[in-house]
Amino acid sequence: MIAEISWERTGAWLAAISVVAVLSLLWRPNAAYRTAEHALLGLATGFLVSVTWFEFLLPKWWIPLTESWREGVLPGAIGGMAALTLGLCWYGVYFRKTEWLMRLVLGIVVGASAGQAIRNQFTQQMPVLVSTFRSPVVIEEGQVLAWPSITNTLFLLAVVTVLLYFFFTFQQDSPRWRMARAVGRFWLMVGFGAYFGNTIMTRLAVLIERVWFVVDEFIRGFFR
Amino acid sequence: MRFLAKLGELDVRWFYLAMILAIVATALLPTPMKVRLSPESEKYYNTIENLDGRKPVLVQSDWDQGTVGELRAQFINTVRHLFRKNVRVVFVSGIASGPEFYEPVVEQIAREYGKEYGKDWVSFGYKLAEPYDIAIEAIARDFPATVQLDAKGKRPSDYPWLRNVRTAADFALAISIRYDEMRAYITYFYEAAGTPYIAGVATISSTPLYPFLSTGNLRGLLVGSRGGGEYEQAMGKREYGTRFLSGQSAGHLLILIAILFGNIGYWASRRIRARGEE
Structure with missing residues (x-):
């Protein structure tokens, strides 16, 4: 049975047609793909402008500022005006004479980010760094645990050889150094392989979801 | 040998077609896949269970159209698990389109478990704007001032169970389900307040997270x-997450076949060239 036409269904079909238009690039570049691409860019830009105003500037800046102004709350009004002034300083970059204004706010942002990054180094990275110092022999209740000992030894080997691979302070070309670097390169390749495999998995997941959407909305939905 | 060499010269569009047909087939066929919790998923499950x-x-x-395939099943089953444990939940988002995606899903699961808005869960919507570190620090220091109003226009103090929730220490757990993790929760929730943090991420973002685990x-x-599929099956369900695993497996199998074809073709063409040179 053919489905009844509704606004919701029309929107879903339009979305499904857009997906097919975008995927048509796999065949060759064409007008349908370019139309969908431009529509997406236009919609995304419009959406961003709307979100910036309605989700941020309006509730977090305009309403508190105007309310403070009306009620005569001086700190609120001054805060709102200060935020506007600092925000406008970003546009100083467009004129040579006012470029320094942009550097002023950029300095504040970089300073705040650097402060947070230093704290994050201690709370996030240090525990990870400490955990790399593992004993190659794991003993529990007087017994040497074989498997954890093997994995820890391999882990230590990987850490040391990868560090040697990136050791550029002075030139070392002896066969032992070359071998250590080759082992380090092997572990790096293992790491990059894991990254690449996971990248493929995510990209494939996006494709699967979109193809299923077309099947569900466009093909099954049409006869619902 | 020439036939094998042609495998490496196949038009890549045949591969695209085969991939799309394989994915369409998995959408139409039933899913027999059965998976068990991996160690990292088991830790996630046990943290909520405890x-x-x-x-x-x-x-x-923070999942939306771009990540719905990977994160929807994770989110659905996390909410299911929390409601099953009778835990009250506060939802927030770090992307503008987030509430549009998660709110209908939560409403549906809430009906399944007989949970009420305002009594068992609340949604404050898009309240964590970039830069995220500062937004999460703000929510950890002063939750009511950061989220202000919920989806119904009410303040946190309007709900009795949220009246005493002011800082990160007043939460039992922080969970993020988004493309990548939110390391700021480690700093401002776990390290500063002792509130544990668990995360659901897209596969692409997972590799550097294992040391943190x-x-x-x-x-x-x-x-x-x-x-998502593992968690769904641990919750005793076989729905979207399980179905998705079959699509993913079919795609991976096809990629492996393509790699095999490409390598055979490359090997055969080298053999042909070597013979020609002789």
Whole structure:
């Protein structure tokens, strides 16, 4: 049975047609793909402008500022005006004479980010760094645990050889150094392989979801 | 030999066609796949399982159209698990389109478990804007001032169970389900207030997170559609997450076949060239 036409269904079909238009690039570049691409860019830009105003500037800046102004709350009004002034300083970059204004706010942002990054180094990275110092022999209740000992030894080997691979302070070309670097390169390749495999998995997941959407909305939905 | 050499010269569009047909087939066929919890998913599951329900849980839901395939099943089953444990949940988002995606899903699961808005869960919507570190620090220091109003226009103090929730220490757990992790929760929730943090991420973002898991800074991790499928089956369900695993497996199998074809073709063409030179 053919489905009844509704606004919701029309929107879903339009979305499904857009997906097919975008995927048509796999065949060759064409007008349908370019139309969908431009529509997406236009919609995304419009959406961003709307979100910036309605989700941020309006509730977090305009309403508190105007309310403070009306009620005569001086700190609120001054805060709102200060935020506007600092925000406008970003546009100083467009004129040579006012470029320094942009550097002023950029300095504040970089300073705040650097402060947070230093704290994050201690709370996030240090525990990870400490955990790399593992004993190659794991003993529990007087017994040497074989498997954890093997994995820890391999882990230590990987850490040391990868560090040697990136050791550029002075030139070392002896066969032992070359071998250590080759082992380090092997572990790096293992790491990059894991990254690449996971990248493929995510990209494939996006494709699967979109193809299923077309099947569900466009093909099954049409006869619902 | 010439036939084998042609395998390496196949028009790549045949591969695209085969991939799309394989994915369409998995959409139409039933899914027999059965998976068990991986160690990282098990940690995630156990962290929620061990909650006592005295404090609420903060869930940051940032999945939308771009990540729905990988993160939807993770989110659905996380909410299911929290509601099954009778834990109160506070939802927030770090993307503008987040609430549009998570709110209908939560409403549906809430009906399934007989949970009410305002009594068992609340949604504050898009309240964590970039830069995220500052937004999460703000929510950790002063939750009511940061979220201000919920989806119904009410303040946190309007709900009796949220009246005493002011800082990160007043939450039992922080969860983020988004493309990548939110390391700021480690700094401002776990390190500063002792509130544990677990994350559901897209597969692409998972590789650098395993060291955080082994140090305990991250208590549990769901990785992409695999994590979603595993968690779904641990919850005793076989729905979207399980179905998705068959699509993913079909795609991976096809990629492996393509790699095999490409290598055979390359080997055969080298053999032909070598013979010609002789």
